[in-house]
Amino acid sequence: MSKAKPIDDKRLQALVEDWQQVAPQKAAIVSQVRELVKSIFPGVGERVMYGGIFFSLNSDFGGVFVYKTHVSVEFTNGAHMRDPEHHLEGSGKLRRHIKLRSIGEIESKQLAFYVRQASDQTISGPN
16 A cells, blocks of 8 residues: 655644534534544545545545535445445435434434545545
8 A cells, every 4th residue: 555645734724714614514524534534544644635635545436525415435435335324415426425314423424434445446446
């Protein structure tokens, strides 16, 4: 596994602070998502792009974005992931996402299960 990309601390911090001021409940969800991803992959890289935070190992495998009514956790190759509980949404060629409206949904929608798969897709490519 290659070394994670460096974090652009100023841009990342500014984005997080903006979310905390504008949407504190959603900022708390984002914080928990980031902690989960970092607990699974301690060397994960983060970067700000398209108004959200992308996660990467040897390439981007997903990201987290704040919307008016929810937080979306996006998966780059989500169409190739197992989804036995049907938590993934989207119909594009590759990407899928999970909408979170509360911190509790991180667990109830089994986000860790999907994060592990998403990074596997990045490392080994779609099945």
